[in-house]
Amino acid sequence: MNSDFSDILLEAFEEGANDYVTKPVHALELLARVKTHLSLRQSQKDLKMAYQQLEQLAMLDPLTGVANRRALADCAETEFKRADRYGDVFAVMMIDLDHFKKVNDTYGHQTGDECLKLIAHTLQANLRDVDHVGRFGGEEFMVILPETNLDQALVLGERLRHQVVHLCPKINQQVVNLSISISVSVYHKADKSVQEILQRADTALYQAKSGGRNRVCSLLR
Numbered sequence: 001m002n003s004d005f006s007d008i009l010l011e012a013f014e015e016g017a018n019d020y021v022t023k024p025v026h027a028l029e030l031l032a033r034v035k036t037h038l039s040l041r042q043s044q045k046d047l048k049m050a051y052q053q054l055e056q057l058a059m060l061d062p063l064t065g066v067a068n069r070r071a072l073a074d075c076a077e078t079e080f081k082r083a084d085r086y087g088d089v090f091a092v093m094m095i096d097l098d099h100f101k102k103v104n105d106t107y108g109h110q111t112g113d114e115c116l117k118l119i120a121h122t123l124q125a126n127l128r129d130v131d132h133v134g135r136f137g138g139e140e141f142m143v144i145l146p147e148t149n150l151d152q153a154l155v156l157g158e159r160l161r162h163q164v165v166h167l168c169p170k171i172n173q174q175v176v177n178l179s180i181s182i183s184v185s186v187y188h189k190a191d192k193s194v195q196e197i198l199q200r201a202d203t204a205l206y207q208a209k210s211g212g213r214n215r216v217c218s219l220l221r
Helices: 003-014 027-058 069-086 100-107 109-125 150-165 194-210
Strands: 090-097 132-137 140-146 180-186 216-218
Touching: 069 090, 069 132, 069 140, 069 194, 090 109, 090 150, 090 194, 100 109, 109 132, 109 140, 109 150, 140 150, 150 180, 150 216, 180 194, 194 216
Parallel strands: 180 216
Antiparallel strands: 090 140, 090 180, 132 140
16 A cells, blocks of 8 residues: 555545445445445444433433433523523422321332322323423422413412322322422522522422411512
């Protein structure tokens, strides 16, 4: 192989080539090379698909199958940037399963896990396709509602609360009475970060729980 040809090959590989054939072309050799590259291409496609599946799994809560805290944080940040840029409105709901420790202590942790999965399913079933629900941690869930004002979010909150309190699931031959406390917070133009919205939701959730639980609370500011 002369130096000129080597230089041409090097330049071709730097430009993205991954193989070459010389003339005269031998059919069997060409067929083998094509087969190899097709196999490599399929392997790369499979790897890409596997990576995408792993990325999706990394954003899901393994128990309930809804989004995890990391995914919720990304979603909330995206909605905040959209609202800040275009003047849209969105709402955040914090939802806490009431007396969950008592459920675990009375019925066992397996029953507690089943209750969490049931709550997640109930929330999903009552939301729009554009809404996002996830497990924020422990027995706490978060719902992000694009293009939703305070009044609309409060109506939804009451519907969710009503749905859960009437579930009365029978798990492992035992009827479990469930209820949730819900807080609602919405984006305001004065908000400097999504953390301000979440802080209002946290404060309102504390009010809902200290006020007797099984209720929906919100803060105007």
